[in-house]
Amino acid sequence: MALHFTSEQRLDDVLEREFTLGEIPGILWTPASAPAPLVLLGHPPLGLHKMYPRLVARARHAAADGFAAATIELPGSGDRPRWAAADQARADLRRAMEAGEPVSEEIIDALILPLVDKAVPEWQAALDALLSLPEIGGPVGYSGGVISIGVRLAVVEPRIVAAGLFAGSFVPRAMFEEARQVTIPLHVLLQWDDEGNDRQAALDLFDAFGSKEKTLNANMGGHTGVPQYAGDAAAQFFTRHLK
Amino acid sequence: MALHFTSEQRLDDVLEREFTLGEIPGILWTPASAPAPLVLLGHPPLGLHKMYPRLVARARHAAADGFAAATIELPGSGDRPRWAAADQARADLRRAMEAGEPVSEEIIDALILPLVDKAVPEWQAALDALLSLPEIGGPVGYSGGVISIGVRLAVVEPRIVAAGLFAGSFVPRAMFEEARQVTIPLHVLLQWDDEGNDRQAALDLFDAFGSKEKTLNANMGGHTGVPQYAGDAAAQFFTRHLK
Numbered sequence: 473m474a475l476h477f478t479s480e481q482r483l484d485d486v487l488e489r490e491f492t493l494g495e496i497p498g499i500l501w502t503p504a505s506a507p508a509p510l511v512l513l514g515h516p517p518l519g520l521h522k523m524y525p526r527l528v529a530r531a532r533h534a535a536a537d538g539f540a541a542a543t544i545e546l547p548g549s550g551d552r553p554r555w556a557a558a559d560q561a562r563a564d565l566r567r568a569m570e571a572g573e574p575v576s577e578e579i580i581d582a583l584i585l586p587l588v589d590k591a592v593p594e595w596q597a598a599l600d601a602l603l604s605l606p607e608i609g610g611p612v613g614y615s616g617g618v619i620s621i622g623v624r625l626a627v628v629e630p631r632i633v634a635a636g637l638f639a640g641s642f643v644p645r646a647m648f649e650e651a652r653q654v655t656i657p658l659h660v661l662l663q664w665d666d667e668g669n670d671r672q673a674a675l676d677l678f679d680a681f682g683s684k685e686k687t688l689n690a691n692m693g694g695h696t697g698v699p700q701y702a703g704d705a706a707a708q709f710f711t712r713h714l715k
Numbered sequence: 716m717a718l719h720f721t722s723e724q725r726l727d728d729v730l731e732r733e734f735t736l737g738e739i740p741g742i743l744w745t746p747a748s749a750p751a752p753l754v755l756l757g758h759p760p761l762g763l764h765k766m767y768p769r770l771v772a773r774a775r776h777a778a779a780d781g782f783a784a785a786t787i788e789l790p791g792s793g794d795r796p797r798w799a800a801a802d803q804a805r806a807d808l809r810r811a812m813e814a815g816e817p818v819s820e821e822i823i824d825a826l827i828l829p830l831v832d833k834a835v836p837e838w839q840a841a842l843d844a845l846l847s848l849p850e851i852g853g854p855v856g857y858s859g860g861v862i863s864i865g866v867r868l869a870v871v872e873p874r875i876v877a878a879g880l881f882a883g884s885f886v887p888r889a890m891f892e893e894a895r896q897v898t899i900p901l902h903v904l905l906q907w908d909d910e911g912n913d914r915q916a917a918l919d920l921f922d923a924f925g926s927k928e929k930t931l932n933a934n935m936g937g938h939t940g941v942p943q944y945a946g947d948a949a950a951q952f953f954t955r956h957l958k
Contacts, residue, residue: 664922664931675918678933679907687945688907690921690931701955702930705948712944 475601483528486535493598497551498544499524500602501531505538507609509714510602512595512625512632513543514617516641517558517587519550530615533703537711540608544598546618547590557586569668580642584620588647592624599631613710616661619677620647626654634658634713636706639674640666640695651680658686659709661702666695718844726771729778736841740794741787742767743845744774748781750852752957753845755838755868755875756786757860759884760801760830762793773858776946780954783851787841789861790833800829812911823885827863831890835867842874856953859904862920863890869897877901877956879949882917883909883938894923901929902952904945909938 473494480489485504490497497520502508511534515523520543531541548555561582568575595614602608614622615636622637627650635654639662658681662674678688687709691702716737723732728747733740740763745751754777758766763786774784791798804825811818838857845851857865858879865880870893878897882905901924905917921931930952934945 662931664929684935685942686907686935688905688931688933690933692927692929699928701951704951708944708947 473597473601475598475605483532486532488528488531493544493594493601495552496544496594496598498542498598499527499531500540500542500605501528501535502540502607503535503538506607508538508540508607509610509710510540510542510608510612511710511714512599512612512614513541514615514622514638515543515546516618517546517549520545521550530703533707534710537707539613539710539714540602542598542602544594547587547594557582575642577645581644581646584618584642584644585646587618588620588624591618591621592628595621595625596629599629603631611714613714615706615710619643623647623650623654626656626658632656634710636661636709638698639663639677640669642670643673643677648677648680651677652682654681654683656683657709657713658683659706660686660688661698661706662688662690663695663697664690664692668695716840716844718841718848726775729775731771731774736787736837736844738795739787739837739841741785741841742770742774743783743785743848744771744778745783745850746778746781749850751781751783751850752854752856752953753783753785753851754856754858754953754957755842756784756858757865757881758786758789759861760789760792763788764793773946776950777953780950782856782953782957783845785841785845787837790830790837800825818885820888824887824889827861827885827887828889830861831863831867834861834864835871838864838868839872842872846874854957856957858949858953862886866890866893866897869899869901875899877953879904879952881941882906882920883912885913886916886920891920891923894920895925897924897926899926900952900956901926902949903929903931904941904949905931905933906938906940907933907935911938 475491475493477489477491487502489500534541548558564579611633612631613634614632616638618641619637622635626635634657636659718734718736720732720734730745732743777784791801807822854876855874856877857875859881861884862880865878869878877900879902
């Protein structure tokens with residue numbers, strides 16, 4: 473798939489360019505220094521527009537460390553075509569949570585597995601296109617977002633050499649088996665009091681990862697309350713592995 | 716108790732002085748810049764002489780960050796008078812571990828609680844003496860060693876404003892109640908595969924701490940395998956809180 477830039481603006485020293493990759497919208501941020509290693513910025517399926525403030529903050533932090541950063545819209549989110557099964561899974565999730573019921577494995581599987589299956593090849597296609605740009609040199613890291621997408625990418629995509637994961641979304645049982653196949657260095661953030669997250673499942677997933685180098689960085693607070701020093705620690709992880 | 720210096724040597728920019736505090740031996744390391752904040756270096760009850768290589772490495776790291784560092788011998792360790800009950804508790808522990816038996820709460824209590832009761836007032840006396848030196852300015856942090864000593868100090872000693880704890884020693888049940896009373900910022904290191912440590916107990920203790928700011932930094936490897944980047948993260952924690 474070809475990458476076409478559709479807009480550009482300067483944010484101080486950072487060049488921000490929106491692009492399309494086939495039908496998929498995305499954003500690339502590049503620092504003044506080139507060629508730069510690349511960090512793929514994962515995000516929850518809430519739409520790039522809604523996530524933009526947090527994404528641009530992470531991209532500027534990455535650029536200050538000398539990294540390019542890029543992200544693409546997830547399937548079924550933002551301006552991309554809706555997807556009936558995903559909408560149904562989200563409605564089932566909402567209903568279970570509002571009723572105070574435990575979220576069943578069936579709901580988690582329906583919510584996450586098709587998203588992983590669709591999204592991962594798209595991120596790989598984005599990587600093909602981004603790595604052909606002269607301002608992107610590699611190596612590549614993956615950061616944040618839906619943790620199951622990060623796990624699958626870490627298993628299937630050899631160009632990703634390090635991953636900073638956020639243990640903040642539901643994890644299908646099947647992903648624990650994939651986690652054992654991960655061997656790249658990992659830095660896993662866990663918000664200890666994350667309302668929508670199963671802490672024990674997050675600890676079990678961390679235990680399952682096959683990587684020899686893995687760090688769990690757990691901090692107080694809810695899903696969106698990651699303290700700045702935890703973000704700094706994740707940035708240092710990428711500096712250790714992408715430079 | 717009066718502090719008397721008994722020897723001194725220069726290690727590059729760091730001044731290392733041995734001292735006695737009453738009958739208790741100790742070591743103080745001070746950086747070129749004064750007055751400096753102070754980090755108390757905890758250690759396991761194996762004797763200062765045996766622990767010296769790791770202690771001096773930690774002290775030099777602290778001095779490079781602008782901190783003084785100090786430590787004292789634990790009761791019953793090194794050249795200090797033996798202590799029959801502690802020797803008995805260690806023999807019971809060794810016997811249980813060699814037999815592959817679970818270590819009982821009675822053994823853990825006998826091993827740790829008297830040590831905490833004796834050691835904590837000594838560290839507080841050391842603090843009185845060290846803070847009266849012109850080259851020590853405060854604030855004070857406590858780092859590593861027997862985690863129950865760190866917990867008790869964090870509860871009873873208001874001059875300690877931040878603690879970096881190492882979840883690597885047995886924890887009596889009674890300490891979980893004390894942990895709830897801790898309110899200072901904490902940075903807790905956990906070696907995920909620590910042979911002699913109960914991982915679930917370490918996670919439960921982390922959960923119990925009353926502090927609003929607490930970070931769990933878990934890494935792969937055994938008791939003595941703390942990776943350098945985890946040491947760096949602990950150092951950054953003290954820089955955030957003691958500067």
